[in-house]
Amino acid sequence: AQKITQTQPGMFVQEKEAVTLDCTYDTSDPSYGLFWYKQPSSGEMIFLIYQGSYDQQNATEGRYSLNFQKARKSANLVISASQLGDSAMYFCAMREYAGGTSYGKLTFGQGTILTVHP
Amino acid sequence: DGGITQSPKYLFRKEGQNVTLSCEQNLNHDAMYWYRQDPGQGLRLIYYSQIVNDFQKGDIAEGYSVSREKKESFPLTVTSAQKNPTAFYLCCSGGANYGYTFGSGTRLTVV
Numbered sequence: 001a002q003k004i005t006q007t008q009p010g011m012f013v014q015e016k017e018a019v020t021l022d023c024t025y026d027t028s029d030p031s032y033g034l035f036w037y038k039q040p041s042s043g044e045m046i047f048l049i050y051q052g053s054y055d056q057q058n059a060t061e062g063r064y065s066l067n068f069q070k071a072r073k074s075a076n077l078v079i080s081a082s083q084l085g086d087s088a089m090y091f092c093a094m095r096e097y098a099g100g101t102s103y104g105k106l107t108f109g110q111g112t113i114l115t116v117h118p
Numbered sequence: 119d120g121g122i123t124q125s126p127k128y129l130f131r132k133e134g135q136n137v138t139l140s141c142e143q144n145l146n147h148d149a150m151y152w153y154r155q156d157p158g159q160g161l162r163l164i165y166y167s168q169i170v171n172d173f174q175k176g177d178i179a180e181g182y183s184v185s186r187e188k189k190e191s192f193p194l195t196v197t198s199a200q201k202n203p204t205a206f207y208l209c210c211s212g213g214a215n216y217g218y219t220f221g222s223g224t225r226l227t228v229v
Contacts, residue, residue, distance in 0.1 A: 004160075006160075035218075042222075043206055043208075043222065043223045043225075044220065044222050044223070045208065045210075045220035047218070091160060091161070093161075104212075105151060105163055105166050105176070106151070106161075106163075106210070106218065107163070108153075108160040108161040108162075109160055110159060110160040111158075111159070111160050113158075
C-alpha cells in the first residue's frame with residue numbers, strides 16, 4: 001500500500017525567506033506521481049506542483065520547487081521568498097497508476113501548517 | 119468555465135438522518151473521488167469511480183454510499199450508519215496526465 005508521511009505538523013518562516021516542507025513516501029510501484037497542494041482556511045485545494053517518478057529534473061513552478069530524491073523516497077517542497085499569503089496547510093500526495101490509466105487515486109499526507117511572519 | 123461544483127456548502131444533519139452531498143463536473147473527466155477531511159488532518163478516500171456505473175470503496179467507506187449514473191455526477195450519501203459524520207467533504211475529478219480538480223467542499227455538521 002502507498003503511504004505518504006509529512007513529519008512537520010507546523011512550520012514558521014519569516015516573510016521573504018525560503019522554507020522547505022518535508023515529504024517522504026513509500027510505494028512498490030515503479031510509476032507514480034507526486035503532488036503538492038495548498039489548502040487555505042477556505043478549504044479549497046490549490047495545485048502547486050507535480051513530479052513524475054521518471055522525470056529526470058526537479059519540477060519548478062514559479063516560487064515553488066520540488067526537491068525530488070528518488071533513492072531516499074523524498075519529495076520536499078521548497079517555497080522561495082515566502083509571502084504572507086503563503087500561510088496555509090500544505091499537503092503532499094501520491095498518485096498510483098490503476099490499470100494503465102493516468103488518473104489513479106491520490107493518497108495524502110497529514111499536512112503541514114505553514115505560518116509566514118511579517 | 120470547466121470545474122467541479124459541490125453543494126451545499128454547509129449541511130446540517132440530525133441524528134439518524136441520511137443526507138446526500140452533490141458533486142457535478144463539466145470537465146469530461148472519467149474518474150471522480152470523494153474524500154473526507156477532519157480538522158487538522160489529511161484527506162482520506164471514501165469512494166471513487168473510474169467509469170460510469172462502476173465505483174470502488176476507498177479506505178473509509180463504511181457508513182457511506184455513492185452512485186455514478188452519469189459521467190458528470192457522483193453524489194455521496196452519508197447514511198445513519200456513519201456514527202461520526204461531522205467533517206469537511208471534498209469531491210475531486212481526475213483527467214489526463216496529472217489533471218486533478220477539486221470542488222470547494224461541503225462542511226457537514228451533526229446537530
